[in-house]
Amino acid sequence: MATIYEVSERAGVSLATVSRVINKTVPVRESTRIKVEAAMRELGYRPNSVAQSLASNRSNSIGIVVSELGGPFYGELLSRIENEFRAVGKHVIIAAGHSNAELERDSIEFLQSRNCDALILHVESVDDKYLEDLAATGLPFVLINRMVPSIAEHCITLDNEQGGFLATEHLLQLGHRDIAYISGPLWKHDAEERYTGHQSALASYGIEEDKTLFYEGDFQETGGEQGLAHLLAQGKKFTALVCANDEMAAGAITAAHEADLAIPEQLAVIGFDNINFSHYTYPKLTTIDYPVAEIGEMAARWVLKRVYQRPIDDLEVLFAPQLIVRDST
Amino acid sequence: MATIYEVSERAGVSLATVSRVINKTVPVRESTRIKVEAAMRELGYRPNSVAQSLASNRSNSIGIVVSELGGPFYGELLSRIENEFRAVGKHVIIAAGHSNAELERDSIEFLQSRNCDALILHVESVDDKYLEDLAATGLPFVLINRMVPSIAEHCITLDNEQGGFLATEHLLQLGHRDIAYISGPLWKHDAEERYTGHQSALASYGIEEDKTLFYEGDFQETGGEQGLAHLLAQGKKFTALVCANDEMAAGAITAAHEADLAIPEQLAVIGFDNINFSHYTYPKLTTIDYPVAEIGEMAARWVLKRVYQRPIDDLEVLFAPQLIVRDST
DNA sequence: GCTATAAATGAAAGCGCTTACATCATAGGC
DNA sequence: GCCTATGATGTAAGCGCTTTCATTTATAGC
Numbered sequence: 001m002a003t004i005y006e007v008s009e010r011a012g013v014s015l016a017t018v019s020r021v022i023n024k025t026v027p028v029r030e031s032t033r034i035k036v037e038a039a040m041r042e043l044g045y046r047p048n049s050v051a052q053s054l055a056s057n058r059s060n061s062i063g064i065v066v067s068e069l070g071g072p073f074y075g076e077l078l079s080r081i082e083n084e085f086r087a088v089g090k091h092v093i094i095a096a097g098h099s100n101a102e103l104e105r106d107s108i109e110f111l112q113s114r115n116c117d118a119l120i121l122h123v124e125s126v127d128d129k130y131l132e133d134l135a136a137t138g139l140p141f142v143l144i145n146r147m148v149p150s151i152a153e154h155c156i157t158l159d160n161e162q163g164g165f166l167a168t169e170h171l172l173q174l175g176h177r178d179i180a181y182i183s184g185p186l187w188k189h190d191a192e193e194r195y196t197g198h199q200s201a202l203a204s205y206g207i208e209e210d211k212t213l214f215y216e217g218d219f220q221e222t223g224g225e226q227g228l229a230h231l232l233a234q235g236k237k238f239t240a241l242v243c244a245n246d247e248m249a250a251g252a253i254t255a256a257h258e259a260d261l262a263i264p265e266q267l268a269v270i271g272f273d274n275i276n277f278s279h280y281t282y283p284k285l286t287t288i289d290y291p292v293a294e295i296g297e298m299a300a301r302w303v304l305k306r307v308y309q310r311p312i313d314d315l316e317v318l319f320a321p322q323l324i325v326r327d328s329t
Numbered sequence: 330m331a332t333i334y335e336v337s338e339r340a341g342v343s344l345a346t347v348s349r350v351i352n353k354t355v356p357v358r359e360s361t362r363i364k365v366e367a368a369m370r371e372l373g374y375r376p377n378s379v380a381q382s383l384a385s386n387r388s389n390s391i392g393i394v395v396s397e398l399g400g401p402f403y404g405e406l407l408s409r410i411e412n413e414f415r416a417v418g419k420h421v422i423i424a425a426g427h428s429n430a431e432l433e434r435d436s437i438e439f440l441q442s443r444n445c446d447a448l449i450l451h452v453e454s455v456d457d458k459y460l461e462d463l464a465a466t467g468l469p470f471v472l473i474n475r476m477v478p479s480i481a482e483h484c485i486t487l488d489n490e491q492g493g494f495l496a497t498e499h500l501l502q503l504g505h506r507d508i509a510y511i512s513g514p515l516w517k518h519d520a521e522e523r524y525t526g527h528q529s530a531l532a533s534y535g536i537e538e539d540k541t542l543f544y545e546g547d548f549q550e551t552g553g554e555q556g557l558a559h560l561l562a563q564g565k566k567f568t569a570l571v572c573a574n575d576e577m578a579a580g581a582i583t584a585a586h587e588a589d590l591a592i593p594e595q596l597a598v599i600g601f602d603n604i605n606f607s608h609y610t611y612p613k614l615t616t617i618d619y620p621v622a623e624i625g626e627m628a629a630r631w632v633l634k635r636v637y638q639r640p641i642d643d644l645e646v647l648f649a650p651q652l653i654v655r656d657s658t
Numbered sequence: 659g660c661t662a663t664a665a666a667t668g669a670a671a672g673c674g675c676t677t678a679c680a681t682c683a684t685a686g687g688c
Numbered sequence: 689g690c691c692t693a694t695g696a697t698g699t700a701a702g703c704g705c706t707t708t709c710a711t712t713t714a715t716a717g718c
Contacts, residue, residue: 001441003704014668019706029666050388050444051704053379054673058706061422069411070404070605079398082425091439093390094423096411110420112330115379250609276399280579282611332674343698348676358696380674383703387676 002043011039022047053115061091062303063111063119067099072275073292074122077144080296081120088304090117099188101125112139118303120144124188142302144295146189156298156317160190163288163321164197165204167242167270170286170323172205176240176268180213182227182252184244191219194244194272213238217248224251232259239267240329246271246278246287253281253328268329283327291319331372340368351376382444390420391632392440392448396428401604402621403451406473409625410449417633419446428517430454441468447632449473453517471631473624475518485627485646489519492617492650493526496571496599499615499652501534505569505597509542511556511581513573520548523573523601542567546577553580561588568596569658575600575607575616582610582657597658612656620648 008018013032020026021036028036039045053059062085066074082092093114095107104123111119119141123131128148134141135151143155171179181198184191202209215230217223224243228251231238243249249271253263261267263283271278271287278285298316305312337347342361349355350365357365368374382388391414395403411421422443424436433452440448448470452460457477463470464480472484500508510527513520531538544559546552553572557580560567572578578600582592590596592612600607600616607614627645634641 005704015705016669016707017667020667023706025707027666032666046438046442048383048444048704049439049442050379050382051673052706054377054383054675055704055706057673059379068404068408070401070408072399072401072404072606075397075399075401075404078423079425082398082423086425091422091424091443093420094407094411095420096408096415109375110378113375113378114420115377250606277401277579277606277609280606280609334674344675345677345699346697349697352676354677355697356695361696377674380703381676383673383705384675384677386703 001048002045004045004047007036007039007043007045010043011036057115059115059117060089061093061114061116062300063108063114063116064092064094064121065097065104065107065111065119066094066122067097067124069094069096072277073273073290076276076292077122077296080293081300084297084300084304088308088310090308097123097125099124101127105130108134118142118307120299120303122146140303140307142299144299152317156295156302156319158190158290158295158319158321160193160321161197161200163272163290164194164242164244165201166197166321166323167194167272167288168198168201169204170325171240171242171268171270171329172201172207174240174268174329177207178210178213178236178238179240179242180215180231180238182215182217182224182231182241182243182248184217184219184248186216188219191244198242210236212236217244219245219247221247221251221254224248224253225255226251228252228255228259241267241269243269243271246273246275246285249278249285249287249328250281253285264327264329270329274324279326281328286326286329287324289322289324291322295319330377331374333374333376336365336368336372336374339372340365386444388444388446389418390422390443390445391629392437392443392445393421393423393450394426394433394436394440394448395423395451396426396453398423398425401606402602402619405605405621406451406625409622410629413626413629413633417637417639419637426452426454428453430456434459437463447471447636449628449632451475469632469636471628473628481646485624485631485648487519487619487624487648487650489522489650490526490529492601492619493523493571493573494530495526495650495652496523496601496617497527497530498533499654500569500571500597500599500658501530501536503569503597503658506536507539507542507565507567508569508571509544509560509567511544511546511553511560511570511572511577513546513548513577515545517548520573527571539565541565546573548574548576550576550580550583553577553582554584555580557581557584557588570596570598572598572600575602575604575614578607578614578616578657579610582614593656593658599658603653608655610657615655615658616653618651618653620651624648 004018008015018036020028021033068074097104097107104126122144131148132150147155147157183195186192215227217227243252249269256263256267271285274287274289278287301312302315304310333344333347337344347365349357350362397403426433426436433455451473460477461479474486476484476486512524515521544556546556572581578598585592585596600614603616603618607616630641631644633639
């Protein structure tokens with residue numbers, strides 16, 4: 001690959017001038033710009049971004065840490081973020097944290113050493129302290145789906161509690177009173193918040209929560225199956241089920257089919273997230289919409305504004321969930 | 330962040346020695362190694378990988394181009410590849426090609442300028458010539474799900490034709506004779522190959538293909554819905570439907586529900602890919618398994634062997650699809 | 659036509675690291 | 689104890705670019 005030096009020689013100008021036409025930082029005379037551009041084209045030159053990054057201490061790349069690369073949720077998030085940045089010539093480096101504190105730390109440090117200009121983090125396991133320290137280093141980053149009050153300006157979140165509230169409220173409005181709940185792992189912030197929302201919806205109807213109708217799952221499909229099986233095995237009556245995400249709801253629906261429970265007649269089921277295939281289930285799943293795409297977009301715009309000084313005015317930081325009624329309730 | 334220079338000063342050795350303990354290229358005396366490691370720890374030093382990359386012309390990062398970041402298919406692929414590399418301290422940089430030749434070229438060039446040690450490509454739109462030229466540059470890369478004979482040693486593929494054959498053969502064995510087909514965009518290699526497989530299955534049963542039972546979709550869910558609607562509107566009789574991927578099959582199932590067609594009694598449906606939620610459909614979808622995870626793993630191992638000289642013996646390059654029978658046929 | 663000023667360009671240092679090559683220390687053979 | 693072979697360490701030259709500062713060239717004012 002040709003270097004900037006060869007280009008400058010061919011165009012009969014200095015390195016510095018070539019660099020200027022590449023970066024458009026300082027005006028260059030029209031005629032020399034044309035010469036340089038011609039030389040670049042003839043040599044098929046492309047700047048070596050590693051060298052650029054080293055010299056300028058700016059990499060034009062944004063690091064992203066998510067729990068998993070697979071799955072509908074992260075896929076859409078990543079996709080949206082990549083799109084936003086690509087449109088302005090920035091690029092993303094992605095690492096998976098696998099909901100494990102050590103891996104999350106590892107990923108973050110790797111991205112740092114990679115000279116990322118900013119980070120977008122969806123991390124669940126590192127503690128608040130770590131994130132506070134990270135903020136103190138001056139590295140710009142935005143935190144998705146997690147609120148750490150001391151660094152609130154870094155956080156973009158969904159109101160999970162309200163989402164949990166909406167889900168249960170919907171069932172209550174339909175007349176259900178015996179409502180089971182399959183939660184995500186409660187050490188995860190969002191799982192806990194959703195559950196809190198569920199509880200306060202019950203409270204607002206003056207219903208006392210029956211702890212035996214609670215099951216702590218793993219946010220996976222199998223967790224939903226096991227959860228419903230467990231709840232049914234207890235022999236307690238319930239007519240509706242809230243699942244803290246759609247995957248578990250899909251699992252629960254499978255288990256319900258197996259138990260010959262008609263949905264929604266004998267058991268109403270509601271999910272959470274509105275992942276892109278939540279309507280593949282039968283019956284189509286009622287759920288709470290998690291505006292992943294918007295949140296991804298907002299995270300990208302946060303970075304564009306704060307790090308690259310793009311003129312962006314509205315940065316939303318707390319998103320509202322929304323009830324999507326389909327056929328399962 | 331501390332630099333290697335500060336470490337060397339603190340440890341009372343030269344830059345070069347520090348570099349040696351980092352890279353373990355040349356033996357260093359035990360006692361000095363310990364001094365250096367202590368200094369690194371005390372300073373919280375982490376090598377700047379951008380500088381490493383520039384100096385060594387080696388980045389320890391692998392570029393990946395896929396069509397989309399979202400979606401179950403690519404998610405799993407990426408996830409597996411990332412896993413493999415992370416385990417050996419390499420990292421991935423991901424770009425989306427969006428099935429568009431210009432974006433695909435763009436992404437590849439970006440990854441090149443990023444000093445990637447190797448590329449893993451799932452590209453559909455650039456032509457064979459471009460890939461041949463790319464191979465000629467000496468940049469190591471592996472091509473997933475596409476066979477370009479002149480650079481066969483770069484290709485890892487699924488036998489799509491056989492998959493298409495298996496799908497249709499399955500329906501034929503069940504006694505179906507009037508079999509409709511919803512294809513992917515035929516300019517895509519895999520779509521074309523799957524269709525060819527379908528045709529040869531028909532031929533092997535001595536059945537002449539009825540072109541009116543063919544619909545060219547877009548590999549998306551809506552394409553499946555529209556496809557089935559179109560086929561039904563024609564008024565021609567058919568008892569089975571092959572869809573060239575699961576998304577379209579899910580769409581077709583939705584359309585079938587709407588048309589009050591019982592599956593599989595009135596219409597048998599088979600998909601292709603076995604994406605992770607193909608069993609969410611109702612009834613659960615019979616499909617052809619695309620071993621994404623294995624292929625991703627193999628691509629990673631190709632790179633480890635060829636680029637990083639890891640001792641890996643078995644590199645499989647042609648994968649066999651497999652019929653997964655569920656409830657929709 | 660000459661100077662004062664602004665605009666365009668060039669020279670060169672340095673970003674943090676790797677890596678030939680040179681140098682130094684140590685140990686073994688006599 | 690001296691010489692050589694070998695291993696450990698240091699020196700310094702880049703990797704391809706950006707950026708400061710100095711220099712040159714063009715523009716304008718008189």
